[in-house]
């Protein structure tokens with residue numbers, strides 16, 4: 582007889598950040614902090630319920646992102662960057678469904694306006710404003726998460742303060758063309774780990790697509806947000822290194838199924854150039870020897886794009902791992 586039993590699909594932990602009293606030192610804070618620690622240790626990822634981004638703002642950013650992707654290719658190419666996925670990228674032979682526009686230094690009005698003016702020489706205030714407000718609001722979740730995970734390991738306040746000031750924000754807008762009805766599933770974005778500190782993602786009405794690999798590498802978890810106020814928070818390789826390997830940085834990918842176009846938005850916190858990423862002493866002891874030499878993130882990225890960096894299973898380990 583065929584067994585009808587199926588293993589229930591794995592789900593990401595869901596963590597509620599909507600308590601009005603979520604301030605350091607409160608009971609609510611300590612409880613969420615424990616959840617964040619467990620989720621980042623086990624999955625390197627969680628779904629956050631976070632209501633500080635008004636529905637209108639979410640809609641406004643998706644609207645301006647659609648507007649930007651509709652510009653002629655010639656115009657979009659004006660913001661092509663040397664760096665992968667900052668500026669414009671698309672028509673990638675291995676990822677034909679995918680296009681991206683990345684606005685670097687999204688907290689800096691002059692830089693955002695400069696980007697906007699390249700796309701719309703006559704200006705487009707709605708675009709700049711939407712990108713900046715989105716970055717500002719979502720950064721609150723990024724900063725809370727990073728403060729919580731560091732506090733949970735007993736890192737001193739001075740280090741935490743310095744650390745939180747050491748990053749800048751990149752807002753990335755992504756578009757994935759829907760697939761033909763005859764196709765079953767197509768790759769939208771290849772499996773990868775992020776190289777930054779923390780990534781916070783949300784998507785439009787097409788909720789499915791993002792998949793996160795379990796830390797034992799055995800399964801893909803569908804990271805479909807359960808609510809409109811949800812964001813998916815992912816630990817990057819730099820957070821993994823900074824916390825001396827104590828949190829996971831998961832592989833993730835996008836698989837496209839339906840015919841509808843999927844848009845997603847990401848806020849990436851990235852160490853500023855010249856800032857040295859070095860694990861705090863509180864995370865290093867006999868049981869947890871230092872795993873990475875202190876490194877400059879910009880120099881690491883330069884290595885990452887070399888042939889050796891691209892070939893490497895863990896570019897960060899090859900670049901600055903203590904044990905080779």
Ligand SMILES: O=C(O)CCC(=O)C(=O)O
Nearest residue numbers: 755775782791835845847
């Ligand atoms: O579009 C998504 O949901 C995933 C994007 C992603 O993984 C990335 O930009 O690094």
Ligand SMILES: [Fe+2]
Nearest residue numbers: 773774775833
């Ligand atoms: Fe990613």
